[in-house]
Structure formats: structure tokens, C-alpha cells
């Protein structure tokens with residue numbers, strides 16, 4: 068809708084000086100359709116970052132590129148494990164043609180070069196899906212153990228004998244069980260541990276998906292519409308869970324969410340996509356009051372677009388909001404979904 072450049076980020080924002088994920092010039096084409104068009108953004112280490120936008124804006128496509136489900140047509144996607152990794156190290160890895168490198172006391176990964184299972188297990192990017200994908204016939208506890216299968220196999224030395232004889236395997240198995248129990252407690256699912264996952268309520272299944280992703284010990288947790296289908300109480304519990312993951316586990320979160328109540332309440336950083344392009348990027352407060360977002364998100368009729376853009380080009384934000392027919396900000400925390 069609007070081709071106006073997004074507002075530049077201010078210096079104190081964490082995502083500009085300590086990003087865990089940097090997406091640069093991402094483009095994704097499906098035949099003649101350009102789903103993502105030269106899109107760049109960062110996820111700050113220790114931030115909850117929301118990727119929002121109207122239906123079909125390209126949010127899931129971005130997730131699919133970050134998690135390796137799609138190979139981007141163009142662009143670089145860098146994951147930094149460890150603080151203080153220099154741009155020179157990223158440039159050197161890019162030139163080398165390799166997928167990852169140890170640098171500046173941390174580890175660097177170029178996700179666009181990696182297969183999805185390596186992105187999960189090596190780079191530490193975990194994901195949940197819009198449509199829940201649990202092993203419904205397995206118990207809740209088994210779902211959390213399966214998530215740790217990769218580490219357990221490594222501990223077994225990849226041998227049958229190793230499953231029985233190696234002390235390293237026994238230790239790893241105990242650790243896997245402890246981690247699973249810990250996440251059952253944190254998601255209030257301990258008393259459902261032996262029930263089939265399919266028997267859980269929708270809200271419980273959503274929390275189990277997050278617990279399962281956390282059992283892979285990620286650096287970045289990507290959540291595709293985690294609040295979809297939740298009632299207000301479950302939504303509030305989800306907010307608490309995500310804040311605790313950010314604050315206690317030192318895990319950065321990138322989420323797609325349509326529920327503006329959730330987005331505005333918990334996000335440190337909000338990035339807005341429309342027609343595959345970034346139209347706004349800032350704190351929840353900044354984005355909520357950005358007429359570009361108001362215009363795109365709440366829908367400005369085609370004939371009004373030019374008038375809104377003209378106002379914006381002259382810096383008349385209030386006038387643009389007026390043309391968009393929206394005097395109030397997007398929505399206040401706790402108000403629920405506005406789309």
C-alpha cells in the first residue's frame with residue numbers, strides 16, 4: 068500500500084546494537100509473486116519482538132525463511148550466539164562460503180545457507196506453528212523427551228551399545244527428563260504428564276508446544292500466532308510465560324501475532340510488514356501511533372491512500388491519521404485483537 072520508508076530506529080534500542088538475529092535485504096519470490104521484497108530487520112538479544120501486518124503481508128514467509136523451511140531468493144540471515152560479534156566477522160564468514168564460524172568468543176550462523184534441522188539443532192532456533200503440530204498419540208511427557216532426541220543420540224555415541232553402557236548417555240537421559248519435568252512445571256502441565264497430548268485443551272496444547280520448543284534449549288524462539296484461539300485467561304497466562312522465558316531463560320523471542328492486546332502488552336519491539344515490505348519498526352508505543360500502520364492495518368480505501376501518503380510526506384501525522392479515519396491509536400494493551 069505505502070512505499071514510504073520506515074522511521075529510523077533510535078540509538079538506545081537494543082536491536083540495533085546487540086541483535087541476536089539480523090535479516091538483511093530478504094526477498095522471496097514464488098514464480099511471479101514477490102511475497103517479501105527487500106525486507107530487513109533485527110531481533111534484539113533478550114527482547115520480545117513482534118512481526119505484525121495484515122493478512123497475506125508475508126509474515127509466515129519470513130518465518131519460513133528464518134527457520135529454513137524456505138530458501139530465500141535473496142538476502143542474508145545472521146544468527147549471533149554470543150555478544151560483541153563484530154560486523155567484520157560476519158563479512159568474513161559470508162566471503163568464506165561456509166555456514167557457521169566461531170568468532171569473537173561466540174558463534175555465528177548464516178541461516179539462509181543451512182538446512183532446517185541444522186538451524187534447529189546447531190544454530191538454536193526453535194519454532195511453533197500456526198496449526199499446532201504435537202505428537203497427539205504420545206503422552207505430554209514423551210513429547211518433551213522426543214524434542215531432546217537429537218542430544219540423546221549424540222550422547223549414546225550413535226550406537227545401540229551406547230544406549231546401555233555409556234555413563235554419558237545415562238547422564239544425558241537424566242538431564243533430559245529433568246528438563247522435561249521443569250518445563251511441565253513452568254507450563255502448569257505436570258498433572259497431565261501421562262495423558263496423550265491430543266487430550267489436552269487447546270490452550271494446554273499451545274503451552275505444550277512452547278515447552279517442547281524450549282526443551283531444545285534455543286537462543287531464539289519463533290512463535291507463529293501463539294495466542295490464536297486462546298480465551299482471555301489463557302492469553303494472560305501466555306503473556307506471563309513469554310515474559311518469564313525472556314527474563315529467566317535469556318531466550319529472545321520473535322512472534323507473529325494478530326492479537327494486538329498481546330502484541331502491545333509484551334513486545335519490546337514491533338516490526339510491521341505490508342505487501343512484503345517493512346512499513347514501520349520501533350517500540351510498541353511508536354508503532355501504535357504510526358499512521359502508516361494505522362492506514363495499512365485498519366485498512367484505508369484505495370482512493371484514500373494517496374491522500375494519506377501526501378500528508379505523511381509533509382510530516383503531517385495527525386492529518387494522515389485523520390484521513391485514515393482513525394483518531395485513536397491502534398489499541399491499548401489488554402483490548403484484544405484489532406485487525
Ligand SMILES: Nc1ncnc2c1ncn2[C@@H]1O[C@H](COP(=O)(O)OP(=O)(O)OP(=O)(O)O)[C@@H](O)[C@H]1O
Nearest residue numbers: 097100101102120121122123124125126127128129
Ligand atoms: N508456498 C507458496 N507458494 C506461493 N505463494 C505463497 C506461498 N507461501 C506464501 N505465498 C504467498 O505469499 C504471500 C504472503 O503470504 P504469508 O502466508 O507469508 O502471509 P502472512 O502475513 O503470514 O498471512 P496471514 O496473516 O494470513 O497468515 C501471500 O500472497 C501468499 O499467497
